Amino acid sequence: MPARYDLAVGVPEELEPEPGGEVAAARQGIQSVELAMLVLQALEEGLGPLSLTQVAAAAGMTPSKAHRYLVSLGRVGLVAQSHRSGLYDLGPAMRRLGIESLRRMDEVGLASEHTPGLRDRTTHAVNLAVWGDHGPVLVRWDYGAHPLPITVRLGATMPLLSSSVGRVYLAHLPDTVTGPALEAQLAPEPVTGRIREEIARVRAEVRDRGVALTSGGLIPGLASIAAPVFGADDSLPLVVAIALPARLADPAVLERLQDELLRTTADMAVDLGAADRPGKARTAARGR
The missing domain is CATH 3.30.450.40 (GAF domain)
Incomplete structure (x- = not known):
């Protein structure tokens, strides 16, 4: 079955194997993942903890939109928010990924x-x-x-x-x-x-x-x-x-x-x- 694209959300549906064939190739990406990366890049380029307003400006988003991504990224440990200052920074999962990436690097x-x-x-x-x-x-x-x-x-x-x-x-x-x-x-x-x-x-x-x-x-x-x-x-x-x-x-x-x-x-x-x-x-x- 060819890949279907949901125009309402801009995200391709999961591919299914064609009968007797291989999974159909798709060139579409997942827009929400790319937008989440903009938030992570904003934190990286900020070189330190940032406020919601600063993250949103650096990522080119409204504060409400940036906040939704920060919440989701925080749930998987890629972003952490300070309880004292309320500022956002890269989280423990991001540090683990970075260390493992360096370990594997040739x-x-x-x-x-x-x-x-x-x-x-x-x-x-x-x-x-x-x-x-x-x-x-x-x-x-x-x-x-x-x-x-x-x-x-x-x-x-x-x-x-x-x-x-x-x-x-x-x-x-x-x-x-x-x-x-x-x-x-x-x-x-x-x-x-x-x-x-x-x-x-x-x-x-x-x-x-x-x-x-x-x-x-x-x-x-x-x-x-x-x-x-x-x-x-x-x-x-x-x-x-x-x-x-x-x-x-x-x-x-x-x-x-x-x-x-x-x-x-x-x-x-x-x-x-x-x-x-x-x-x-x-x-x-x-x-x-």
Whole structure:
């Protein structure tokens, strides 16, 4: 039996199996569920307890309509109301859902959904790195259309100062994390004042621009541009980089690649649970 739609309430009736066939596919959604999500998003974006009036305004509803959704969401624990102040906030069931979602999250897997598209849009190689015991570790490489003067080995540890990926981690991770790895990579030479000045310069440059750029520093003839992917708690689980022949890395090309890279890392961050709010910086230059 084809799906029926109740125009009076705007909600599709439950599908029934067709005789001898499968359940009919339906593209209609449940409008009330989508409206309830507007209420939950209002509470999320409020960054704290809200009054009924504030929830209604943020969700684009009348107070009476918002109140009905708050009551229903409260009954299943997704919303809680303070007995003292009367303000509304996310409830215990929402916290449990969030914790379980984080437990199940495969950060590399989620980000990897975006790398082939970035490769196709730019035609250049794209790689993912995570922080390991001794520095950034390559965990994915998507080959581009242009031959590169490099042999790729997944699991390789990247240098902090001479690679774009390393510079992003150097700019955004604390010294207590990067310091031991940097000292081990520079051994037997000590971390001198000159090197510390270089680190300070790199950090300022990467934070200001939002990306790290290198050309020929790691491999002659290879240029790379890298950007961070921030998680829900502003952690830095991943760095994404585009690698290209240095001869192609003119300013116009680099500007285009930077725009594509930052758009992609912003999408990755949303998939990892980072808030997607207008006006919130989702690049490296977020004032960390």
